[in-house]
Amino acid sequence: MKKYILSRILRSIVSLFVLESVVIAMIFTLIPKTKILDNDQGYKKMTGDTKTVYRLKTYEKLGYLEYEGLTDMCAARAEDYASCLVNDTDENLRVVESFKNDGYVIEYLKKGKKAYAYHEYSVPELILHFWQKLINVDTPNSIQDENNPDLERKYYIGKDYNNVPALMCSGCTYKYQIYFGEGFPWIHQNMIRLDFGVSYPTKSGVSTMEVINENQGSQISVMQKFPTGIEQESPIRQHTCRYKPELDHLDQNKFTDHYADCRTFFNAPSMVNTSYLFGIVSLIIAYVIALPAGIAMARNKGKLGDKIGVVFINVVIAMPSLALIYFVRQIGTKFGLPDKFPLLGFTNIKSYIVPMVILAILSMPSLMTWVRRYMLDQSNADYVKFARAKGLSQREIFSRHILKNAIIPIVNGIPASVILCISGALITESAFAIPGMGKMLPDAINKMNNNMVLTLTFIFSALAIFAVLLGDILMTVVDPRIQLNSKGDDN
Amino acid sequence: MAENNVILSVKDLEVKFKVRDRVLTAIRNISLDFIEHQVVAIVGESGSGKSVFTKTFTGMLDMNGEVTHGEIWFEGRNLMDIKTDKGWEEIRGRKIATVFQDPMTSLNPVRTIGYQISEVIMKHQKKSSEEAKKEAIELMGRVGIQNPEQRYDEYPFMFSGGMRQRIVIAIALACHPKILICDEPTTALDVTIQAQIIRLIKDLAKEYDFTTIYITHDLGVVANVADAVAVMYAGQIIEYGSVEDVFYDSRHPYTWGLLSSLPQLGMKGEKLFAIRGTPPSLFEEIKGDAFAPRSEYSMKIDFEKEPPIFRISDTHWAKTWLLDPRAPKVEPPEAIRSLHQRMIGLTSKGGVYGE
Numbered sequence: 001m002k003k004y005i006l007s008r009i010l011r012s013i014v015s016l017f018v019l020e021s022v023v024i025a026m027i028f029t030l031i032p033k034t035k036i037l038d039n040d041q042g043y044k045k046m047t048g049d050t051k052t053v054y055r056l057k058t059y060e061k062l063g064y065l066e067y068e069g070l071t072d073m074c075a076a077r078a079e080d081y082a083s084c085l086v087n088d089t090d091e092n093l094r095v096v097e098s099f100k101n102d103g104y105v106i107e108y109l110k111k112g113k114k115a116y117a118y119h120e121y122s123v124p125e126l127i128l129h130f131w132q133k134l135i136n137v138d139t140p141n142s143i144q145d146e147n148n149p150d151l152e153r154k155y156y157i158g159k160d161y162n163n164v165p166a167l168m169c170s171g172c173t174y175k176y177q178i179y180f181g182e183g184f185p186w187i188h189q190n191m192i193r194l195d196f197g198v199s200y201p202t203k204s205g206v207s208t209m210e211v212i213n214e215n216q217g218s219q220i221s222v223m224q225k226f227p228t229g230i231e232q233e234s235p236i237r238q239h240t241c242r243y244k245p246e247l248d249h250l251d252q253n254k255f256t257d258h259y260a261d262c263r264t265f266f267n268a269p270s271m272v273n274t275s276y277l278f279g280i281v282s283l284i285i286a287y288v289i290a291l292p293a294g295i296a297m298a299r300n301k302g303k304l305g306d307k308i309g310v311v312f313i314n315v316v317i318a319m320p321s322l323a324l325i326y327f328v329r330q331i332g333t334k335f336g337l338p339d340k341f342p343l344l345g346f347t348n349i350k351s352y353i354v355p356m357v358i359l360a361i362l363s364m365p366s367l368m369t370w371v372r373r374y375m376l377d378q379s380n381a382d383y384v385k386f387a388r389a390k391g392l393s394q395r396e397i398f399s400r401h402i403l404k405n406a407i408i409p410i411v412n413g414i415p416a417s418v419i420l421c422i423s424g425a426l427i428t429e430s431a432f433a434i435p436g437m438g439k440m441l442p443d444a445i446n447k448m449n450n451n452m453v454l455t456l457t458f459i460f461s462a463l464a465i466f467a468v469l470l471g472d473i474l475m476t477v478v479d480p481r482i483q484l485n486s487k488g489d490d491n
Numbered sequence: 492m493a494e495n496n497v498i499l500s501v502k503d504l505e506v507k508f509k510v511r512d513r514v515l516t517a518i519r520n521i522s523l524d525f526i527e528h529q530v531v532a533i534v535g536e537s538g539s540g541k542s543v544f545t546k547t548f549t550g551m552l553d554m555n556g557e558v559t560h561g562e563i564w565f566e567g568r569n570l571m572d573i574k575t576d577k578g579w580e581e582i583r584g585r586k587i588a589t590v591f592q593d594p595m596t597s598l599n600p601v602r603t604i605g606y607q608i609s610e611v612i613m614k615h616q617k618k619s620s621e622e623a624k625k626e627a628i629e630l631m632g633r634v635g636i637q638n639p640e641q642r643y644d645e646y647p648f649m650f651s652g653g654m655r656q657r658i659v660i661a662i663a664l665a666c667h668p669k670i671l672i673c674d675e676p677t678t679a680l681d682v683t684i685q686a687q688i689i690r691l692i693k694d695l696a697k698e699y700d701f702t703t704i705y706i707t708h709d710l711g712v713v714a715n716v717a718d719a720v721a722v723m724y725a726g727q728i729i730e731y732g733s734v735e736d737v738f739y740d741s742r743h744p745y746t747w748g749l750l751s752s753l754p755q756l757g758m759k760g761e762k763l764f765a766i767r768g769t770p771p772s773l774f775e776e777i778k779g780d781a782f783a784p785r786s787e788y789s790m791k792i793d794f795e796k797e798p799p800i801f802r803i804s805d806t807h808w809a810k811t812w813l814l815d816p817r818a819p820k821v822e823p824p825e826a827i828r829s830l831h832q833r834m835i836g837l838t839s840k841g842g843v844y845g846e
Contacts, residue, residue, distance in 0.1 A: 383596060383599045383600070386591055386597040389549060389583055391580045392584075392614065393580055405601055479600075
């Protein structure tokens with residue numbers, strides 16, 4: 001079993017690798033590069049050389065190419081830096097020539113005729129870069145600051161501002177490597193981070209992971225104690241502090257070291273958490289109602305209850321989900337519930353009720369159908385006939401024998417439904433203006449936010465693969481006949 | 492048989508099924524007494540109503556089936572008065588147990604063997620789970636499972652077909668039933684296992700003191716285990732007698748046909764006998780003798796009037812006009828007349844017949 005799971009994980013990683021690489025190749029070759037800047041308002045207003053340089057720098061930032069201005073070129077290759085910067089000197093020509101020989105395209109600015117070079121990456125290079133920078137391990141040698149040569153480099157167990165022990169580090173990018181508290185799952189780490197590049201053009205310059213993960217809303221202040229000993233209300237999340245090369249007066253007031261670049265507390269959860277909250281609660285509602293309903297329908301097949309259930313299933317499936325959403329929302333407003341999420345916001349429980357109910361209703365019919373169907377399939381099995389002959393009551397047969405068999409295929413799907421809650425619900429979230437993940441991918445595609453598309457594809461497919469594996473493992477728990485063994489492996 | 496106590500008595504039973512808005516009469520007025528401790532074999536071709544007949548004893552007819560007429564007397568009460576599943580639970584498993592044809596599918600694949608045995612013990616004997624486990628393990632040993640303690644927690648898929656049928660038998664016997672109905676218990680098993688299972692049921696019948704009703708179309712099994720044989724055709728018992736009566740002195744043309752078509756008794760070089768035609772449709776009312784259209788011996792009256800029961804001896808009767816004193820004298824076919832010799836020939840060569 002262990003061997004099988006290991007090989008399965010290995011295969012999952014390979015398929016994830018192939019999939020993501022294909023997506024990278026598609027995004028970087030099929031989407032015209034010029035289109036990328038279409039949504040950048042700042043770029044539209046620029047003119048002349050500024051525009052050219054901004055364009056190239058943006059491309060570089062997004063990983064399309066490597067751009068070298070004249071200063072960069074001279075700094076890298078000139079022996080005489082000063083004369084290199086002057087047009088048409090020997091040194092200048094030599095450096096430009098050497099870049100040209102290395103396959104760079106050399107062009108000149110309109111004003112001043114300064115040379116610049118760029119080199120567009122080929123698809124294999126793009127894929128390579130993506131994977132190279134993807135996994136970011138924070139070590140005590142991460143920070144190389146010339147102005148701070150005496151920076152200590154070590155891990156140590158310290159206490160955070162709440163006096164909770166944490167694994168801390170000096171020399172790493174993040175001060176807190178492993179810490180506790182601050183919400184689910186109550187243990188957090190900063191040691192290994194996934195880096196998918198920065199978001200652009202929306203939330204330009206912010207890392208895509210941060211866009212997804214960062215809390216939303218407005219800042220809130222929390223009474224806290226800083227390393228210098230002062231206590232004050234501040235929105236600073238000390239757990240997220242990164243190394244900051246240059247400290248200002250305010251920083252020095254609070255911090256004793258260079259770790260002063262911190263994120264802040266917000267009053268609303270991140271997009272992922274928002275979607276997850278809606279997803280998971282509605283999923284629980286759906287299962288809690290649909291499983292017993294499906295079972296009851298199977299037990300009373302053909303009777304009134306079953307017929308009502310079938311009508312419900314058919315109506316919900318047949319009705320366009322948008323129509324259902326607006327219908328239920330209308331009912332909700334009759335009971336004084338808001339028709340848009342931001343009206344009452346995150347803090348009011350009334351905001352959640354209608355969207356959650358809608359999401360639950362939407363996922364119930366298929367669940368009910370399958371449960372009913374699997375139960376009916378099983379109730380015609382021979383072992384049920386034998387169980388009857390044993391003298392068991394109908395109820396005992398259903399609860400002890402049929403249910404356990406019928407639930408197997410359902411169980412297989414549970415991890416996927418639970419995990420993939422994070423992908424959000426596009427239509428419902430849009431209808432209620434819920435700031436969740438649902439609109440993320442379509443928005444990113446619309447705005448040509450390549451890195452965001454890559455991030456989301458990676459996360460969704462990784463989770464999907466993981467969920468399927470988890471489903472299979474879970475199935476071995478309920479069905480003793482299924483054993484996850486590769487061929488010829490008896491372990 | 493020292494005493495001939497009737498344990499179960501069927502009187503004038505009629506069973507009808509609704510199939511796609513049409514009514515099918517599966518059992519047509521059967522009356523039969525089952526004698527305590529006897530092994531009764533019910534034989535007949537597929538669709539003759541063997542299974543339906545025995546299902547009525549435990550109220551296990553399919554949803555669309557109904558006993559329209561008749562009584563079944565068991566332990567001083569008419570089982571046809573039981574209307575609810577709850578009432579039947581007193582009988583099923585506890586008094587009358589059933590072993591089905593296919594052991595591969597008779598057990599719940601996702602419950603342990605032990606669970607499935609002790610469940611019945613706990614339900615019917617109201618024992619605690621420890622007691623039930625102890626008894627289940629004992630029972631498993633009794634039906635020939637090696638290392639029952641270890642195998643108690645195993646799942647059906649870990650057992651072979653023969654072993655599973657032993658488990659099924661163990662479950663059936665868990666509550667010491669008065670009657671064990673074996674619905675083709677060996678059909679799905681291979682020949683070597685068949686003999687073992689038959690032997691097992693035979694042994695257990697003595698030990699656990701139950702009456703066995705075999706449903707089978709394997710006359711080999713019948714010859715080996717049965718005390719009495721009931722031959723069914725088109726929802727009726729057309730001949731009933733001790734095993735000797737039916738094998739060596741059968742009177743009904745259908746029984747002749749059945750015996751003649753035994754492959755084990757076929758002679759080398761002879762074409763194997765087959766009864767021509769197909770059984771009548773049970774959707775229509777059958778007039779006269781149901782077997783008449785397929786019989787080589789049918790007379791005019793066979794098509795007009797249903798034959799009554801003709802008693803040949805105390806233990807033997809048949810429903811055929813051939814037994815009427817007015818009927819012409821008919822000799823059974825050659826194959827039947829030499830049946831005795833052939834069977835003796837078989838047994839002298841290969842030990843006990845059927846094993």
